[in-house]
Amino acid sequence: MQRKPLRKFKRNTFVDSSKVEGLTMREMFENFMIIKKSEGLSKRTIDEYYINFDYFLRYTGDDLTGEQMTTERFVRWITHMREEQDLAPATINIRVRTMRAFVRYCYEEKAWISEPIHKRFKPVKAPIDNVESFTPEEVRRLIGVIDETSYTGFRTKVIQFVLLDTLVRCTELINIKRKNIDLKNGSILLEGDGTKTKVSRYVPISAKTIKLLKEYIDETMEFGSEYLFVSYEGEKLTTSTVRSDIADCGKLAGITNKRVSPHTFRHTGALFYIMNGGDPFSLQKILGHSHMNMVRRYIQMSNADIKYQHNTFSPLNSVFK
Template sequence: MRKNSTRILKREPKRVISEYLTMSDMFDEFMLIKKGEGLARRTIDEYYINYRYLKEYIGREITAEEMTTELFVGWIEHMIEELDYSPATVNIRVRTNRSFLRYAYDEKGWITEPIHRRFKPIKAPIDNVEALTTDEFRRLIGAMDDSSYVSFRAKVCAFVLLDTMMRVCELVDVKRSNVDLKAMTIRLEAADTKNRVGRYVPLSARTTKILSEYLDETTQFNSDYVFLTYEGEKMSEATVRDNLRVAAQVAKIKDKRVSPHVLRHTGALFYILNGGDPFSLQKILGHTHMNMVRRYVQMTNMDVQNQHSAFSPLNYVFKK
């Protein structure tokens, strides 16, 4: 190294490969670090779930010496070619495990190969996200009978999910104190959101009305939470999904999956189609970046010429 150089060279981590150190041993220590970072419960669960998928592929416990680049790249190929998973699904499973591998190599020096440098998310094409049509959504809510508490609750959930575009994990955590019917908003607490940032989501007059009716009906339960089981307990995400699935069967929506996430996509698409701007949509969705919002804009296939005729910069300059 040159005497006058001010460059600081990064020291390679000390390799402590041990025949007694298994991949699960490494992962357990890695997760202690992640939990110490204060990540949301859902994020921690995602690390464990994706690691379980990796372990199922490998089929047995392996040592540090058996952790090779070929093994992990082979898992990606297996998911794409044999399981026919979408790029989005593959990337979700790769992301958290890649973080683990980076820690094992860079921070601890447990493994000899920088596996994370080749074990990367694959490039996903900008495909259309799955969404319902207006007719399909009408049929969905039409299949929900107001005379039944469970069915009426499912309808309220469908309205709120589509209108606010919140995630199902955010929906089940909404408390009565978070709902402001006069302001027509719901406050999502930071602890209950995916990115740990609180936000307000607006409600339409139609959703406010049906939600108000539901709140009146469930006052007797004396629960802090809005969406409750028939016994007055906090509703689970699985129950929301199951209610939508059953309603979709009744509505004879066979060619599409009907889920809370599909309603989130559908709401975002309808918002753009109805003239909403991408920046306010980004704020409502709680997205840090515009990448996903761009997909909704691309899906609308809007007539660019007509849009330009209406909103040309020169029209603004020379407006009467």
Template sequence: MQQKTIRKFKRGQTNRTVKRVIEDLTLDDMYEKFILVKQTEALAPRTIADYHTNYRFFKVYINEMNPTVEEITLDLFRGFIGHMLNEKGLSPVTANVRIRTMRAFIRFCYLEGYIETPIHEHFKPVKTTEDTLESFTPTEIKSLLSSIDDELYTGFRDKVIVLVLLDTMVRVSELIAIKRENVDLKGGFIKLEAAFTKTRKSRTVPLSSKTIKLLNEYVKETDDFEDEFLFLTYDGQPITAATVRWNLTQYGKAAGITNKRVSPHTFRHTGALFYIMNGGDPFSLQKILGHSHMNMVRKYIQMSDTDVRRQHNSFSPLNSIFNK
């Protein structure tokens, strides 16, 4: 007589058990599972922190409630979007950052089988007008540099930071993570480690001769700190992104630049624009910026009307006819 090695369950018994467990899940339970999975994807700490921040905004909107699976409806998320746009007065760009986080979370819940309806397909980012990214003029950059007292250590450091931001077009998170060992002044480049880039891929950014000269002085100036990071405070601690942003804002005020934001990202836009206007090609620019897609590069090199007129005057088709 054949022995039974596998017990037969009544049809549907296992499914009912699983369904019961799923129904007992709350929004917070599912979010914890979502974050655990995201952490296994080796995302940057900043990305995980952004997930937490945007989830908190949603929790505040629902008055810290922790709804069950059955209580999670499309109306909750539509109401959240309306709240951000109409009551909080957020810009569509800011609202979309939070909307995308919640869509990614709810999509995860649907694919994992925690919720039965693909709610994420029915609330989407709102339409936005195409932003014209701000850039500095050469005159504004010179005024900003003139406002920095480079007789002081912090001033000299900040002047070097401005040139590195403009020359390499690195993000501020990448800037503060630069290690001394990754700066090759003889080769004329800086290696950005994968752990500190937004794309999680290492890349090399070139340096111009002027930046190399100032960086060489700065490296010698900071030798006695004996720290692995390049940019340091006056007492030898790694500088933070917040400090870089605050310092640039103050220099911008001193230089009288009030019509645009003086920030690390504005230098990134400016560097990209000047690179193209000085004859650089978009493909090498894409590699320097660290973008995977050319559409982001196109966004970075938006020109003002004045820039377009200047370029047209230099490269007008009529120049070929009348031998300018």
């Protein structure tokens, strides 16, 4: 069945807060979005607010008044997503968090609604899934299938090394600037406007990556771009190109049991970091996470990994050296 197109919203309307009588939910939302835009959120995040709001409007079938915005209506929406639409808990929770932020604003900041809906309208419990990662042998296969004699092939190899070594996100990767690469000290500065958290951070790079980057930088000097990774025409690389190139490597390497993507390299790098003796606190800083909960997910180990770590670091090793 063809999906219903998303509604289009006017995004430049600000409702006078002194005229709240008869304010509709859509008008409240436009007022809320003025605040969110002022926080400097990325275009992608802003678009997700509108998309998730539209999902709720599709459920209600029409705009609502403040009186119609009740806890029961929002809770029934969750039931609808779980039982009627059969959506995954993670998908449901993305939509719920957007609407919770909105109704909290309506209740606490503006007093447009009379119920503290956000206190009773909560994300659903989701099982903690193991985060997919590559084995060392799979990484070697992914690198081994690359044709380094072509520019795009060599670029893909460098990208794979940088992803695995620095643990950067795909969007952070394409925003790396040449001027922020310090080959002498082995680090890359990720500028705040190019990171998910909008906070700049340094990520270290190892000797193998430094060697590859030096060769790649010399080879792409003639493009004259401020960005590190560029197309054959010298344009800044897109995330879709990076994902496509890496997925192609996965097909050539015969890896069909898991997703071959930039984010899987990030998960893999985090796990290898811990397996090689790195501590979770420095890993948290490299990953750019403000909380440890995501770091814990990234470093979930298989039973074989745990057995290997135990054999290496068993407490008895300190007693019987």
